[in-house]
Amino acid sequence: MILHHYPMSPFAEKARLLLGFKGLAWRSVHIPAVMPKPDVLALTGGYRRTPLLQMGADIYCDTALIADVLEHLQPTPTLYPAHQKGLARVLAQWADSTLFWASMGYTLSPKGAAALFANQPPGTGQAFAADRAAMRGSMVTPRPGDATAAYRSYLRRLSTMVEEQPFLLGDAPCIADFSAYHPLWFSRVVNPAVAGILDATPRVLAWMDRIAAIGHGQPAKLGAAEAVAIAAGAEPAPLADEAFQDEHGIALGSRVTVAAESFGQEPTEGILRAATRTRYTLERTDDRAGRVHVHFPRIGYMLREVRA
């Protein structure tokens, strides 16, 4: 199992903690935080967001799908507690989107960004800002003042959830905890100059300490070129015999693209090999990585047919 990520990425922190929670051994490939990302694109064919999970010639995009894959491989401890599966997933989706963008608007406000990039080589902050502005395109994200007000409210809401229980939905962490943790970790750990906002909610800080204690397990370092060579030397895993769910009038075997609905919409193009209730699988052949399967969740992604 290979995670492609970089240290300061919040969604990567979510994935690292998921791997730690599941007690799975993994290899760590550091990828660039901004474009260009030739080794990432050799594997995905277009998708550039962070992180990716690679298993041989299978590439899993998006932490929602990565969480499902890890749950399948290692069902205990579970990320989706019985009787609370729906609630856990809905709360996780809110945290990965609304809470995440409130935290970004606050943590990367002009003052926050200046602090974050203060010790970096000149131009790093500007290059990062330009890369992320291009990724946002026409997407509207909350402005710093609005984001900060919302973030304070969300922190109070999270605080009430851990008043009488150690984790958001009970005695054990679930997917919602991992999704809610990483945007706050970005403010507290990655950009400590702005961490003061968390002081108003000490219960949230104590909950964060409990999540951080889960750790990342024991990653072993791997080079990006070696990871691409591993894909080239492997065949995609046989697809599970899951029912084809056609919502688009696009047959299996069609040439398609899959792209994120917002933020980083670079499409991946390939042959549609599976469209289950929850995910798409595209087959593509890359000069360096060979024949790979790139997997995406349905939620948050757009499937389109490529017409000749």
Ligand SMILES: N[C@@H](CCC(=O)N[C@@H](CS)C(=O)NCC(=O)O)C(=O)O
């Ligand atoms: N829904 C995606 C979101 C991933 C995402 O937005 N990641 C950020 C980093 S935290 C990103 O891709 N930033 C640009 C980049 O790393 O190239 C997921 O759950 O994986």
